[in-house]
Amino acid sequence: MNFTLPLFSAAFPELILLSMTCIVLLADIFLPARLRGLTYYLTQLTLVLAFVAAFMQYQDYPEPIITFHRGYIVDKLAILSKLIMYVFSLFAFIYARDYIKERRIATGEYYLLGLFSVLGMSIMVSAYSLLTIYLGLELLSLSLYAMVAMYKDSTLATEAAIKYFVMGALASGLFLYGISLLYGITGDIQIATIAQTLQSNLNLVALVALIFIISGLIFKFGAVPFHMWVPDVYQGSATPVTLFIASAPKVAAFVIMVRVLVQALPSLQVAWEQVLILVAILSMFFGNLLAIAQTNLKRMLAYSSIAHIGYTLLGILAGPQSAQGYSAAMFYISTYVLVAAGAFAIIAILSKQGMEFDQLNDYRGLNARNPWLAFMMLLLMFSMAGVPPTVGFFAKLGLLQALVEAHLVWLAVLALVFALIGAYYYLRIVMLMYFEEPATPQHSQHIAVSPGLAAVISVNGVAALALGLLPSTFIDLCRISVG
Amino acid sequence: MILHLIFYAYALVAVASAVMVIASRNPVHSVLSLVVTFFAMAAVWMILHAEFLALILLLVYVGAVMTLFLFVVMMISVRQESRRKGFVRYLPFGILIVALIIGLVVIGIGPERFDLSHYPAPLLPGADYNNLTQLGSILYTDYVYPFEIAGVLLLAAIIAAITLAHRGPVQRKVQNPAAQVAVRREDRIRLVNMPVEKK
Structure with a gap:
């Protein structure tokens, strides 16, 4: 038999992540209790090291490299999304630290499972066979289910974990069934081979496989009609877990969507484009409309995330006809994730033990209680709504341009209308914070925030503004990577 | 021909027992039905010449995993479901979804598209x-x-x-005579100098 040794250096970020995760695990087990704080720093060090490794790859590998028996790919898309994911996970752990310490959530295990899910996402974005994609997805999902369920004091979190688990298992089943059908007609699970085989031999079976695969992907992404788990899980989980679920995994889901639909099934493009148009319209419609009716901020942001996923899908479906479709979608999802992470972080920072700060009424008069946090929230909400100086505006602009280029003007108009509806509930929060009085007198004391957290959230909020003022670098980066 | 008969027999058993898994009200019956499903699937895999996987399925799933599962179900003594809440309410929706999926599968990958003439069976390997x-x-x-x-x-x-099952360390509540004898007054009592409170 002939066997070529895989190029291990290509998988350097994953190797670092895995070996460091094992070190963190051993350290957390054997360190005495007073040194347990080290787990957190080791976790962050792991992410920094992985970031550096991936960053070096960005310069070292200008051309895509496929190795590990054609199951692993290093291209610009994989590297850029890895960089984004590592940064957001780092931020998510910083925000989580105080919150989980106050609420007796097992800290060491939280970071460990977090690292495992980061590893799963890393595997997903550089997977080049359906088997590796599925395994990465399962590693990510399994860790996330456990992270949701870890908040044992909260019955809401337990309920959310069960819902997430059952729905996620169903989605995995659908995805696997689609993969098995694809394997049946192409005889391979490698993405490039599937694309090649389907070009010459296309039939109805491939279409059925596509329907199952796309259902599974949309489930994981959280778009209508498979969105039922999103509001419950976002609301029920501890806020840092919600933050984590809402940030890096969305980027990973976007990348596997591109890999499976665009790179593996380009011959079925007409079919998946129609499906995505329907899913995107429904997501924008239901997401924005149902968000208006919410009184809980976490639930509102959950519906808004459904709407934003809808916008991202617009970029993917415009991609084949428009040069900048995919890069616009990449820009959109990564900036949305930045903004969503910031918004959930503010909820986590404001929450005190035994009291979640997640009702809309809690935000009445926030400006008087902590002007800087209120200003950060204002920036984030403006960005979500797409108000000009912030980054959300350029993200939406890029998408609309791509849609017009792809001759889907009606869809662009529709997206704009839904964005206007969406602006209502984002701006309502700004109005509550700046123009309303606190609901009760005891809600009017000043809120103190530790300087470290204030600095981090400032970086997050100001990034939403700075990327909006100088978007060209990041847009170019997306264009080079995805284009 | 005889192989077809064997296949259909086991396939029927697999589907019927899978239905029993979700239809049975007694959790122990559900677990046992699942064992039957695995067994029938192992037989189907055997027909497909995947002997090793079939045996592993029997040994690992039926032999180990399901036995453990049965232990757990018996130990936590799950009560029988008394009534199915909302069964009738969700039935039409469920039937609609099942009909859609079955329709999709039958039309999409029915025998006229996914048969041996389109996708010929791989050649039978040699005896070695x-x-x-x-x-x-x-x-x-x-x-x-x-x-x-x-x-x-x-x-x-x-x-x-482990994280989900762990409820904090359990420590024995025993006395330590040495520590009790060695205790000093300063360890137990702290005298605080307080000003007199005014009414």
Whole structure:
């Protein structure tokens, strides 16, 4: 038999992540209790090291490299999304630290499972066979289910974990069934081979496989009609877990969507484009409309995330006809994730033990209680709504341009209308914070925030503004990577 | 022909027992039905010449996993479901979904599109062909990356399971005579100098 040794250096970020995760695990087990704080720093060090490794790859590998028996790919898309994911996970752990310490959530295990899910996402974005994609997805999902369920004091979190688990298992089943059908007609699970085989031999079976695969992907992404788990899980989980679920995994889901639909099934493009148009319209419609009716901020942001996923899908479906479709979608999802992470972080920072700060009424008069946090929230909400100086505006602009280029003007108009509806509930929060009085007198004391957290959230909020003022670098980066 | 009969017999058993898994009100019956499903599936795999996988399914799933599962179900003594809440309410929706999926599968991958003439069966291997050798030779070479990920997945599952089941360390409540004797007054009492409170 002939066997070529895989190029291990290509998988350097994953190797670092895995070996460091094992070190963190051993350290957390054997360190005495007073040194347990080290787990957190080791976790962050792991992410920094992985970031550096991936960053070096960005310069070292200008051309895509496929190795590990054609199951692993290093291209610009994989590297850029890895960089984004590592940064957001780092931020998510910083925000989580105080919150989980106050609420007796097992800290060491939280970071460990977090690292495992980061590893799963890393595997997903550089997977080049359906088997590796599925395994990465399962590693990510399994860790996330456990992270949701870890908040044992909260019955809401337990309920959310069960819902997430059952729905996620169903989605995995659908995805696997689609993969098995694809394997049946192409005889391979490698993405490039599937694309090649389907070009010459296309039939109805491939279409059925596509329907199952796309259902599974949309489930994981959280778009209508498979969105039922999103509001419950976002609301029920501890806020840092919600933050984590809402940030890096969305980027990973976007990348596997591109890999499976665009790179593996380009011959079925007409079919998946129609499906995505329907899913995107429904997501924008239901997401924005149902968000208006919410009184809980976490639930509102959950519906808004459904709407934003809808916008991202617009970029993917415009991609084949428009040069900048995919890069616009990449820009959109990564900036949305930045903004969503910031918004959930503010909820986590404001929450005190035994009291979640997640009702809309809690935000009445926030400006008087902590002007800087209120200003950060204002920036984030403006960005979500797409108000000009912030980054959300350029993200939406890029998408609309791509849609017009792809001759889907009606869809662009529709997206704009839904964005206007969406602006209502984002701006309502700004109005509550700046123009309303606190609901009760005891809600009017000043809120103190530790300087470290204030600095981090400032970086997050100001990034939403700075990327909006100088978007060209990041847009170019997306264009080079995805284009 | 005889192979077809065997296949249909086992396929029927598999589907029927799978229905029993979700229809049975007694959890123990559900678990046992699942065992039957696995057994029937192992037989189907055997027909497909996947002897090793079929035996592993029997040994690992039926022999170990399901037995453990049965233990757990018996130990936590799940009560029988008294009434199915909302069964009738959700039935139309469920039937609609099932009909859609079955329709999709039958129309999409029915015999006229997915049969042996479109996708011919692989040639039967010779007598010296060994499933186990083939699996072993690619599992640790070509498929080493997915194999390692599967290992990591199990590690993550172990950590997750321990985290969810762990309820803090349990310590014995015994007396330590040496510590009791060695106790000093300063360890137990702290005198605080307080100003007199004014009314």
